[in-house]
Amino acid sequence: MNSLSTDKLIRYSKILLMAYFSIFGLLVIYSNFTDYPSNYEYVGHILSMDTTQHNVNISHRAITSPMLHHRIYWVIITLEVLFTSFCLLGTYQLYRKVNASAEIFHEAKKISIIGLLIAIFIYYVCLQVIGVEWFDMDTSQNWNAKDWARHIVDFAFPLMIYIAIRIER
Template identity: 20%
Template sequence: MYALTTRDLIRASKLLITLATGLFGILVGIDYLAGLPKVFSLIRQDLLLSVLAEEYPIAYWVTRLTWVPPSAYALVTAAHLLFGALCLVGARQMVRHLDSGASAFHDSKRLSVLGLLIGLLVVGLVLGVNASPWLFQIVARPVSSLGISLRMFDVILVGLVFVSLKNDD
């Protein structure tokens, strides 16, 4: 019979955190891809409203640089897909090294840590942008996404710190 050790539980926890955040990144990226045509049409409609430029000063510049909002949306979508893919590939490498020594397992976490770092940056960026009221007008995202972004930022930050720590076996 196999006895479950603390080392096994810690490694399994790191693997599950990486898998969960990787799936989150992929699902959000797919959701953003599915909403792309709708968002681009909303951006075009909102940029035509002169009220927007009067109500939100930053929208004046956005109306002059019409390529910025769609480009930013596409970049955020790609970043979510990238961070999700890196986490999933990193989790696969972690699975291969579950029974390896401490050094080999720690080295197998590189892509996971990189994916979590990109995820932290992109979710932090989305969190900062969601806090800007003018973006609600431009991309028509619901206000409740601010709370979701804040929670995911916390989860990814804690996951990044936990996964990146080296455990001595």
């Protein structure tokens, strides 16, 4: 343990945290492909606004077309595959460069940061901003992913900051 410097421990912690988030992404993708109907139903209810508090001022925002529900859900799945792929590749790049100079290790962070940015787009912009503010998702008793998405952003955003900061020597 004496040969493990703080600098090396920080580098390994960044690799491990990216691996943890990559595992989350893999589980999300697995769930989307093995339980497509349940997850599609979730997306359909949010877009249809059929379980939210009826508000005539915003009910025109609802998307009720099942075809559009499928297409939007596939966009979400595609983005989740992208974020997971970037996070996995970013984890690998960090691992490959763990013993490199500080500059080279720092440059290896790019792919991880892209993956985390895509994840934040999905769970913050798509779910928390559009889902809550446009489709009124937070008023649904059964189909409300606001808190779930917030927990993911609460991990991904600080992780992105931690990965991006240059504290390794």
